[in-house]
Amino acid sequence: MTRALRLGTRASALATSQSGWVADQLRAAGHEVELVHVRTEGDVSRASLSEIGGTGVFASALRDALRAGRIDLAVHSLKDLPTAPEPGLVVAAVPEREDPRDVLVARDGLTLEGLPAGSVVGTGSPRRAAQLAEARPDLVVQDIRGNVDTRIGLVRSGELDAVVLARAGLARLGRLEEATDVLPLETMLPAPGQGALAVECAEADTELRTLLADCLEHAPTRAAVEAERAVLARLEAGCTAPVAALATTAMTTTPGTPSTHREPVRDDELTLTVFVALPALQGRHVATGSSAFPVSLGRAAAEHLLSRLDPVDAASGCPAGDPSRGSLAHGA
Numbered sequence: 001m002t003r004a005l006r007l008g009t010r011a012s013a014l015a016t017s018q019s020g021w022v023a024d025q026l027r028a029a030g031h032e033v034e035l036v037h038v039r040t041e042g043d044v045s046r047a048s049l050s051e052i053g054g055t056g057v058f059a060s061a062l063r064d065a066l067r068a069g070r071i072d073l074a075v076h077s078l079k080d081l082p083t084a085p086e087p088g089l090v091v092a093a094v095p096e097r098e099d100p101r102d103v104l105v106a107r108d109g110l111t112l113e114g115l116p117a118g119s120v121v122g123t124g125s126p127r128r129a130a131q132l133a134e135a136r137p138d139l140v141v142q143d144i145r146g147n148v149d150t151r152i153g154l155v156r157s158g159e160l161d162a163v164v165l166a167r168a169g170l171a172r173l174g175r176l177e178e179a180t181d182v183l184p185l186e187t188m189l190p191a192p193g194q195g196a197l198a199v200e201c202a203e204a205d206t207e208l209r210t211l212l213a214d215c216l217e218h219a220p221t222r223a224a225v226e227a228e229r230a231v232l233a234r235l236e237a238g239c240t241a242p243v244a245a246l247a248t249t250a251m252t253t254t255p256g257t258p259s260t261h262r263e264p265v266r267d268d269e270l271t272l273t274v275f276v277a278l279p280a281l282q283g284r285h286v287a288t289g290s291s292a293f294p295v296s297l298g299r300a301a302a303e304h305l306l307s308r309l310d311p312v313d314a315a316s317g318c319p320a321g322d323p324s325r326g327s328l329a330h331g332a
Contacts, residue, residue, distance in 0.1 A: 001031055001208065001211055004032040004033065004034055005026065005031055005032065005033045005034070005072045005208075006036050006073075007019055007022065007023055007026075007035050007071065008065050008066065008070075008075070009035055009075055010037070010038060010039075011038075011039060014147065014148060014172060014173055016035070017172045018172055018197055019035055020035070021172070022095070022197065022199060022216065025215055026215055029214075031211070036065070036070070036071050038062050038065050038071070038074075039061060058076070058077070059076050059082070062074040062076065062200075063086055063200070066089055066201065066202060067089070067202075072201060072205070073092070073199055073212065074199070074201075075197055075198070075199055075200075076198045076200060077196075077197065078193035078194075078196040078197055078198040078225055079191045079192060079194045081193070083230075083232050084233075088204070089200055089201070089202060089203055090203040090209060091198045091199065092199055092212040092217075093213050093215070093216035093217045094197070094198055094216075094217060094218060094221050094222040094225060095196070095216045095218055095221065096218035097168075097195045097225070098167070098168035098171060098172070098195040098196075099167050099171070099195060100166075100167075100168065100195035100196075100246060101167045101182055101183060101184075101185065101188070101195075102164050102165065102166060102183045103164070103166075103170060103176075103179035103181060103183060104121075104163075104179065104180055104182075105155055105162060105163050105165060105180060106162035106163075107158070107162065109180045110162065110180055111181035112135065112162075112181050115161060117139070118138065118139070119140065119162065120140045120141075121139050121141055121161060122142045122143075122144040122151060122160040122164075123141065123144065123163065123164045124143060124144050125164070125191070125240070126241060126242040126277075127189075127241070127243060127277075128164045129242070130275075130277035131187065131189065131244065131275065131277075132188075135188070144160075148169060148170065151165065152165075152178060164183070166194055167182060168194065168195035185246065185273070189246055189273060190244060191243075191244060191245075192231060192232050192243070192244070192245045193229060194246075196224075196225050199212050223249070223270060223292075224294070225247070226294040226295050227245075227247040227270055227272050227289075227294035227298040227301075228245035228246065228272070228298060229298065230294065230295040230302070231272075231298045232245070233298075233299075234298065234299045234302035234303065235278070235281075235306070237276075241278065242276070243275070243277075243278070244274065244275040244276075245272065245273065245274045245275070245298070245301075247271065247272040247294065247297070247298075248270070249271070249291055268290055268292065269289070269291065270288065270290070270291045270294060271286065271287075271288050272286070272287045272289070272297055272301050273286050274286075274301050274302070274305065281305060281306070283305060283308060285301055
């Protein structure tokens with residue numbers, strides 16, 4: 001491609017780091033790239049995500065810039081993308097995922113287990129709050145907003161005893177040493193798509209779609225996140241709902257698991273673990289299926305959870321949803 005590629009990114013340190021990594025991969029393949037900062041409502045507003053429309057607010061301004069032709073491609077944290085397809089746009093590439101686990105940043109180097117009863121833990125995520133309440137009901141969970149600096153600053157200043165953050169975000173910022181505890185998946189399952197990026201462009205730009213797929217696409221990661229997002233789509237839960245999901249294969253074994261303790265599975269088999277803490281539906285479920293049909297696996301896992309609802313809750317609390325949601329169509 002002869003033209004310089006305009007890569008749209010939010011201006012936060014984390015978003016710029018993620019977009020800079022994508023730009024470096026494209027430059028290494030011989031393409032000229034310039035970063036274009038786009039301000040989003042999620043960066044400006046101090047209200048909670050649920051009050052300003054969910055994590056889709058981080059994607060909307062970038063998508064507007066794509067449609068207007070002000071940028072050629074955009075980099076999103078995949079967990080922030082709504083599950084419904086966006087007309088005219090396509091996720092052309094899903095690069096290899098970072099470690100999806102959450103970490104604790106606590107005062108005095110404390111772990112989650114070591115926090116005294118009554119300690120105040122900050123998070124802006126209902127998913128994290130629900131799992132914290134399950135693992136440590138004696139803690140006080142406080143809703144917070146802000147970037148990584150702001151959140152860690154609340155611990156350093158003594159306003160909070162700890163915060164929960166994504167390991168991938170700290171790693172991308174070069175601040176992983178500030179984590180005092182890596183939370184096991186049995187305690188804290190991540191958000192669907194956590195640790196993964198989505199590179200989006202215009203659906204009609206077939207040349208760019210092919211270029212991005214060739215340079216950046218990681219098929220096992222796409223299969224995993226499609227299964228996870230299909231759970232959200234079927235539950236119609238939204239990006240900020242207390243729903244967690246993680247799909248792994250033999251190629252993407254659970255981080256931190258010693259090789260001698262790994263269960264043998266086929267390379268093409270996905271294992272999907274789901275946690276739900278909706279008002280009418282709570283529980284965990286593990287399902288397995290072919291990585292060739294990740295959306296079907298995610299939808300089946302959600303259906304299994306929905307089958308636990310009584311008829312009244314099923315009719316009033318969890319509508320059926322659009323079965324086409326959850327798939328991340330990409331370039332040819």
